[in-house]
Amino acid sequence: MVATRETVEAVDEAVGKYKYGFSTDIESEKAPKGLSEDTVRFISAKKNEPEWLLEWRLDAFRRWLNMEEPDWAKVNYPKIDYQDAYYYSAPKSDDDRPKSLDEIDPKILETYDKLGIPLVEQMALAGIAVDAVFDSVSVATTFKERLAEAGVIFCSFSEAVQDHPELVRQYLGTVVPVTDNYFATLNSAVFSDGSFVYVPKGVRCPMELSTYFRINEADTGQFERTLIIVEDGAYVSYLEGCTAPMRDEHQLHAAVVELVCLEDAEIKYSTVQNWYPGDEDGNGGIYNFVTKRGDCRGDNSKISWTQVETGSAVTWKYPSCVLRGDNSVGEFYSIAISNNLQQVDSGTKMIHLGKNTSSRIISKGISAGRSSSTYRGLVSVHKKAEDARNFTQCDSLLIGDRCSAHTVPYIESKNPSAILEHEATTSKLSEDQLFYCRQRGLDEEEAVALLVNGFCRDVLQQLPMEFAVEAQKLVGISLEGSVG
Amino acid sequence: MSDQALTYLDANSVATEGPAWLDVRRKAAHASFADAGFPHRRVEAWRYTDLSRLMAKTDWHPAAPHDGAVLVPEGRSNPFSSIASHKLVFVNGFFRQDLSELDGLPEGVEILPLETALERGTKFESAFDANGPEAMAPIAALNTACARDGAVIRLNEGITLEQPVQLIHYTPDGGATVAHTRNVIELGSGASMTLLEAQIGWGGAYLVDRVTNLNLGERASLTHVRLEDEDTDAVHLSTVLGDVASNASYKANTLALGGRAGRLQSALHFTGEGAHAESNTAYLLRETQHLDSTIVVDHAVPGCTSGALAKGVLDDEAIGVFQGKVIVAPHAQKSDAKQMSNALLLSRDAAMNAKPELEIYADDVQCAHGSTIGELDGDALFYLRSRGIEEQTARQMLISAFLGDVLEQISHEVARDALTERATQWFEVKKEGEV
Numbered sequence: 001m002v003a004t005r006e007t008v009e010a011v012d013e014a015v016g017k018y019k020y021g022f023s024t025d026i027e028s029e030k031a032p033k034g035l036s037e038d039t040v041r042f043i044s045a046k047k048n049e050p051e052w053l054l055e056w057r058l059d060a061f062r063r064w065l066n067m068e069e070p071d072w073a074k075v076n077y078p079k080i081d082y083q084d085a086y087y088y089s090a091p092k093s094d095d096d097r098p099k100s101l102d103e104i105d106p107k108i109l110e111t112y113d114k115l116g117i118p119l120v121e122q123m124a125l126a127g128i129a130v131d132a133v134f135d136s137v138s139v140a141t142t143f144k145e146r147l148a149e150a151g152v153i154f155c156s157f158s159e160a161v162q163d164h165p166e167l168v169r170q171y172l173g174t175v176v177p178v179t180d181n182y183f184a185t186l187n188s189a190v191f192s193d194g195s196f197v198y199v200p201k202g203v204r205c206p207m208e209l210s211t212y213f214r215i216n217e218a219d220t221g222q223f224e225r226t227l228i229i230v231e232d233g234a235y236v237s238y239l240e241g242c243t244a245p246m247r248d249e250h251q252l253h254a255a256v257v258e259l260v261c262l263e264d265a266e267i268k269y270s271t272v273q274n275w276y277p278g279d280e281d282g283n284g285g286i287y288n289f290v291t292k293r294g295d296c297r298g299d300n301s302k303i304s305w306t307q308v309e310t311g312s313a314v315t316w317k318y319p320s321c322v323l324r325g326d327n328s329v330g331e332f333y334s335i336a337i338s339n340n341l342q343q344v345d346s347g348t349k350m351i352h353l354g355k356n357t358s359s360r361i362i363s364k365g366i367s368a369g370r371s372s373s374t375y376r377g378l379v380s381v382h383k384k385a386e387d388a389r390n391f392t393q394c395d396s397l398l399i400g401d402r403c404s405a406h407t408v409p410y411i412e413s414k415n416p417s418a419i420l421e422h423e424a425t426t427s428k429l430s431e432d433q434l435f436y437c438r439q440r441g442l443d444e445e446e447a448v449a450l451l452v453n454g455f456c457r458d459v460l461q462q463l464p465m466e467f468a469v470e471a472q473k474l475v476g477i478s479l480e481g482s483v484g
Numbered sequence: 485m486s487d488q489a490l491t492y493l494d495a496n497s498v499a500t501e502g503p504a505w506l507d508v509r510r511k512a513a514h515a516s517f518a519d520a521g522f523p524h525r526r527v528e529a530w531r532y533t534d535l536s537r538l539m540a541k542t543d544w545h546p547a548a549p550h551d552g553a554v555l556v557p558e559g560r561s562n563p564f565s566s567i568a569s570h571k572l573v574f575v576n577g578f579f580r581q582d583l584s585e586l587d588g589l590p591e592g593v594e595i596l597p598l599e600t601a602l603e604r605g606t607k608f609e610s611a612f613d614a615n616g617p618e619a620m621a622p623i624a625a626l627n628t629a630c631a632r633d634g635a636v637i638r639l640n641e642g643i644t645l646e647q648p649v650q651l652i653h654y655t656p657d658g659g660a661t662v663a664h665t666r667n668v669i670e671l672g673s674g675a676s677m678t679l680l681e682a683q684i685g686w687g688g689a690y691l692v693d694r695v696t697n698l699n700l701g702e703r704a705s706l707t708h709v710r711l712e713d714e715d716t717d718a719v720h721l722s723t724v725l726g727d728v729a730s731n732a733s734y735k736a737n738t739l740a741l742g743g744r745a746g747r748l749q750s751a752l753h754f755t756g757e758g759a760h761a762e763s764n765t766a767y768l769l770r771e772t773q774h775l776d777s778t779i780v781v782d783h784a785v786p787g788c789t790s791g792a793l794a795k796g797v798l799d800d801e802a803i804g805v806f807q808g809k810v811i812v813a814p815h816a817q818k819s820d821a822k823q824m825s826n827a828l829l830l831s832r833d834a835a836m837n838a839k840p841e842l843e844i845y846a847d848d849v850q851c852a853h854g855s856t857i858g859e860l861d862g863d864a865l866f867y868l869r870s871r872g873i874e875e876q877t878a879r880q881m882l883i884s885a886f887l888g889d890v891l892e893q894i895s896h897e898v899a900r901d902a903l904t905e906r907a908t909q910w911f912e913v914k915k916e917g918e919v
């Protein structure tokens with residue numbers, strides 16, 4: 001490969017430059033810097049992908065060239081130079097994948113420990129199968145046998161392409177089409193890896209599936225692609241947790257998540273996102289442009305999104321539900337916390353197409369420091385969506401007088417039997433409540449954490465237990481330094 | 485550059501031969517509108533009302549003066565006619581001295597057509613400079629470039645005008661005619677008045693575009709009651725751009741019934757603490773009518789309160805739009821803003837779009853908005869039916885109660901009854917249609 005020498009040099013250059021945080025200096029294999037058809041071919045070849053997938057990527061890439069970066073979101077960031085990033089990096093030991101934890105590079109495990117994600121402990125403690133994405137390639141997948149017994153497929157996206165190409169081909173891009181938006185199209189061209197879940201008919205997934213995403217390699221755009229297919233009457237709960245080491249370079253992250261929910265099926269998708277938000281002056285931090293969408297394709301299906309967003313310098317994320325099947329249900333529970341100079345533009349779309357569909361949106365935005373937080377959401381009821389029902393509540397909490405909170409809901413109804421309700425409030429942290437907590441002996445930061453946790457309770461309750469504990473801590477940590 | 489806008493401006497803009505201060509502004513507005521063009525659905529603030537498409541017909545031309553008797557169709561007359569008032573009447577956008585009543589104005593009160601004021605050398609620089617927020621700027625520019633007349637109402641400091649002022653616009657002639665008018669209303673400190681405005685048309689396809697620049701001094705108070713009852717083939721644009729100084733108050737209540745498509749938009753900007761502004765709109769639409777109610781309230785200073793309420797009843801294939809935006813500037817602490825949009829869909833083919841926005845940069849504020857869209861409450865209807873009330877009457881009772889939130893707030897009693905009566909008539913047309 002022409003790129004090999006260049007790649008080695010690039011790695012050498014990148015390693016040793018780390019000044020901040022605790023990036024692991026394991027050898028990576030990178031695609032040459034920049035984005036071109038060759039990059040796409042390189043990634044596809046690296047992954048030994050079938051011809052149809054390469055064509056699919058190239059088609060996306062060609063379309064992407066003619067698209068314009070969207071600017072409607074209420075976020076400001078310097079123009080991204082797409083030619084100044086690496087689009088692929090994988091731990092060197094790619095060919096020789098570890099079969100168990102013992103085989104995993106101890107340095108990787110160490111990094112997880114520093115981040116407070118003791119992989120070993122978690123496996124033992126919670127019985128969670130962890131598909132840890134270290135940079136772009138999965139390095140550890142556990143509890144596979146137990147899942148296999150139930151008939152559940154839970155593996156990295158690359159493995160799925162090799163082992164279950166028919167499923168991937170059938171569903172890939174059917175929820176988020178190639179041309180859906182600028183970032184989704186980019187992802188379609190250069191996606192590196194991600195998770196693949198398939199739950200067959202009537203199976204209730206025996207455990208919660210969890211993936212920890214990490215961004216580790218400097219200047220590496222990360223393009224995860226996740227596809228979850230849940231067949232008739234099946235159920236899965238999927239947890240996605242994200243942490244990243246500190247670094248001084250902006251990093252681009254453009255993931256695509258597609259959920260396919262068939263008749264009587266249910267998907268619960270929970271996210272805790274705690275990527276590096278940049279320092280107090282807004283230097284560094286991750287750009288997070290994510291397209292997440294679930295398709296309630298079958299009748300009586302249900303998709304529930306729960307997210308706790310505390311990280312990233314810029315967040316652009318709208319997990320959505322297409323309520324196609326009759327009686328299908330979509331839910332969106334969100335906590336978005338922004339501090340310092342973070343910018344969040346997040347919300348959801350609920351598209352009611354089927355009869356008796358219902359959706360519920362609970363969004364809690366907390367802004368502190370000089371941050372900006374925007375809820376942007378769409379509830380759309382189409383003509384045939386008889387008796388559709390939506391309830392939306394967006395509350396914003398402001399801490400300090402230099403932050404801002406915005407609400408931009410779009411509510412569209414074309415059916416008279418639909419009932420849509422939307423309410424939003426914006427207020428500041430109550431002085432009285434703070435005072436009460438203080439006089440009971442809590443210091444100011446503890447008091448704020450307690451009150452904010454109370455404000456977020458409706459959403460925190462929706463998280464699976466393991467996540468709820470972590471998320472509550474995160475709420476407190478994210479707001480450190482926001483008062484006083 | 486937009487060809488559509490250029491063609492339109494060629495036919496309808498005013499020649500720049502007025503006073504120098506105005507010519508400069510007209511030229512700038514001409515250039516600005518030629519550049520921006522008619523807003524279309526890809527312009528965020530117009531995504532639900534595609535004015536460019538509505539104006540796609542190219543033969544728009546200025547309306548001619550109408551000098552004869554104005555024969556208002558039955559049931560469409562000026563609802564405020566029984567109220568003793570100072571009165572300005574415009575027909576096809578032209579002032580009609582003979583129909584107006586401007587005698588006996590008290591000292592310190594100026595009520596006259598804009599054209600006359602301009603002839604007298606009065607300058608309205610700040611009014612013509614106010615283009616409002618981005619959402620409204622293209623229409624303000626269009627109006628500046630094309631409006632030749634309108635109403636000027638000015639009250640000196642401390643004047644309380646006992647009689648209301650009526651501003652009545654009739655549009656009897658259609659056929660792709662356009663009428664642009666510009667109103668300038670300035671109330672000095674502590675002045676107060678009631679403005680009763682009616683726009684009534686039956687001429688078929690026409691465009692009326694009215695921009696009203698409001699300037700309320702400290703402690704001034706303006707009560708604004710409006711009826712919009714244009715022809716169901718007409719396009720109407722009504723823009724209020726207001727500056728509200730400290731402790732001043734602006735209260736608007738509007739009943740909208742007419743038009744093929746309409747946009748009632750207000751931009752209210754607080755310039756001093758303790759000010760209050762509210763704009764409430766009730767609209768009743770049927771067939772393929774489209775009404776867009778857009779309001780932007782800019783809490784630029786601390787301690788102001790604002791409210792916006794829109795109540796829509798949509799029958800047949802009508803489409804309602806509510807766009808609200810509250811902006812609270814940094815340091816505008818103790819702001820209190822409320823917004824609510826309620827819509828009733830009476831038919832399978834009606835549709836409603838709501839976009840209530842908050843943009844908040846200060847922390848010690850109370851801001852809330854809400855939106856509901858649905859049909860008449862089946863339980864309430866059943867209750868009334870079970871008390872022996874026939875369905876049509878029961879529905880009407882519920883809808884009247886629904887609209888009451890806007891109409892009952894009208895403080896001028898006669899005006900309130902007159903508009904309530906108009907809303908009731910709306911049902912009767914429906915009833916006849918059904919029988």
